[in-house]
Amino acid sequence: xxxxxxxxxxxxxxxxxxxxxxxxxxxxxxxxxxxxxxxxxxxxxxxxxxxxxxxxxxxxxxxxxxxxxxxxxxxxxxxxxxxxxxxxxxxxxxxxxxxxxxxxxxxxxxxxxxxxxxxxxxxxxxxxxxxxxxxxxxxxxxxxxxxxxxxxxxxxxxxxxxxxxxxxxxxxxxxxxxxxxxxxxxxxxxxxxxxxxxxxxxxxxxxxxxxxxxxxxxxxxxxxxxxxxxxxxxxxxxxxxxxxxxxxxxxxxxxxxxxxxxxxxxxxxxxxxxxxx
Ligand code: AMP
Numbered sequence: 001x002x003x004x005x006x007x008x009x010x011x012x013x014x015x016x017x018x019x020x021x022x023x024x025x026x027x028x029x030x031x032x033x034x035x036x037x038x039x040x041x042x043x044x045x046x047x048x049x050x051x052x053x054x055x056x057x058x059x060x061x062x063x064x065x066x067x068x069x070x071x072x073x074x075x076x077x078x079x080x081x082x083x084x085x086x087x088x089x090x091x092x093x094x095x096x097x098x099x100x101x102x103x104x105x106x107x108x109x110x111x112x113x114x115x116x117x118x119x120x121x122x123x124x125x126x127x128x129x130x131x132x133x134x135x136x137x138x139x140x141x142x143x144x145x146x147x148x149x150x151x152x153x154x155x156x157x158x159x160x161x162x163x164x165x166x167x168x169x170x171x172x173x174x175x176x177x178x179x180x181x182x183x184x185x186x187x188x189x190x191x192x193x194x195x196x197x198x199x200x201x202x203x204x205x206x207x208x209x210x211x212x213x214x215x216x217x218x219x220x221x222x223x224x225x226x227x228x229x230x231x232x233x234x235x236x237x238x239x240x241x242x243x244x245x246x247x248x249x250x251x252x253x254x255x256x257x258x259x260x261x262x263x264x265x266x267x268x269x270x271x272x273x274x275x276x277x
Contacts, residue, residue, distance in 0.1 A: 001080045003087045010088050010135055017085065018046035020139035023165065025132050028052040029069040029183035030078045033173040037142040038082045040170055049136055050079050051088040053095060058124030063267070069186045088136070095131060104130045104161075110153045112247050114271065117237055117262055125150060126157045133163045141165050146172040146180050148258055148273045149247060172272070174200070180272045192265035195231040199263055202227035203274040206241070206259050210276050217241040217250040224261060237262040237269070244275060 004010045014021070022041030026034050034050075041048045052075055059065035072089060079087050103123050110122035133141065143151045155167045173181050178200030179193075188196060202224040209223050224239040242249050244256035253276060260273035 001076075001084055001087065003076060003089060005088075005090050006094055007090070007135055010086075010090075013086055014049075014136065017049075020045045021047045021049060021136065023132065023136045023138035023141040024048065024050045025129060025141065025143075026050060026052055027054045027068065027183065028075045029071060029186065030075045031173075031181045031183065033144055033146065033181040035078070035082055036173050037144060037170050038079070038084060040168070041140070041142050042083055044140060044168075045138075047085045048083065049086045049088060049138065050084045051090075051132055051136075053088075053090055053128065055095075055124055055128045056092055057096070057127060058121050060118050060120060064269075067187065067267075069183055088132075095128065103127055104157060106153045106156050106160075109149070109156050109247060112149075112242065112249070113238065113240055113260060114149050114262070122150070122153050126153060129154050130157060130161065130163070133158065133165045136165075138165050140168050142168045142170055144172060145169045146182070146272065148260060152247065178204075180270075182270060184268050184270060187268045188265055192233055192268065195233040196265060196270060198228055198231040198234055199261065199270060199272045202239070202261065203259050203272060207274050207276065210253065215253045217253055220253065220259065224259070228261070228263060233265050235264040237264060241276075 002013055004013050022045030024037045024041055038048060054068050056065050104126040105123050106126050115122050145151055151169045158165060158167055177197040179197050205227045206220045206224050209220060214220060220241045221239045228234050228236050239261045242258050244258045250257055257276040258273055262269060262271045
């Protein structure tokens with residue numbers, strides 16, 4: 001496995017890479033969720049490229065950026081064991097050199113939910129992913145549907161900018177108690193870690209009500225809030241029942257929909273979602 005840190009070294013390393021190339025963009029602190037994307041790429045592609053870059057432009061709160069967990073040595077070991085061919089682990093200055101002055105801004109699909117809760121977040125995501133797509137020129141790139149809106153935003157961007165990389169969504173990998181794997185879970189206190197599976201229970205409760213015939217968006221949102229309220233450590237940021245394609249809130253669930261939520265435990269912000277049906 002090769003590790004490169006500059007745009008030039010990345011391009012040189014890719015010149016003789018076997019094709020097709022699969023790209024897995026990450027912010028490091030790798031877990032089984034990331035591994036599932038790498039494994040999928042290994043099945044589909046002849047070369048697997050993983051990027052490890054904690055992207056300052058997608059963090060609103062600087063504390064969230066500085067406290068984001070990092071352990072590159074461990075991440076590189078995980079990548080080597082998983083059969084990754086090439087790791088791109090650039091510095092902030094390498095991704096955003098002096099004079100960098102471009103922002104990729106996706107429209108409507110980036111506005112609700114995470115876009116509303118984290119102003120500028122999706123501009124940061126779209127900008128760095130556009131750079132990665134351009135540098136790597138992969139046939140495919142793999143993203144987790146845990147970040148359901150992110151997948152939609154990147155799809156839109158790739159389509160609109162005619163980037164030739166296919167965006168492949170992959171299922172959410174969970175802990176045994178249902179908590180979606182996330183690098184941020186490492187920052188949960190023991191009490192918050194014990195409480196956090198309430199996120200999954202809230203989504204499953206709303207899903208169950210929907211299966212029993214409940215079609216009121218308000219009722220399904222209320223059911224998620226009621227379940228979340230059973231854990232005093234959980235501070236709800238939003239609960240949503242939205243059109244699966246546009247992510248606009250639904251009064252009546254009369255089409256494919258997405259249940260989603262963002263909850264804080266102490267200063268750790270967690271998100272998850274569940275599709276309907
Ligand atoms: P991150 O390092 O958190 O930016 O995540 C990098 C990629 O891994 C993104 O496409 C995420 O959606 C994906 N990912 C994160 N957590 C999971 C998970 N639990 N299951 C599947 N994919 C995930």
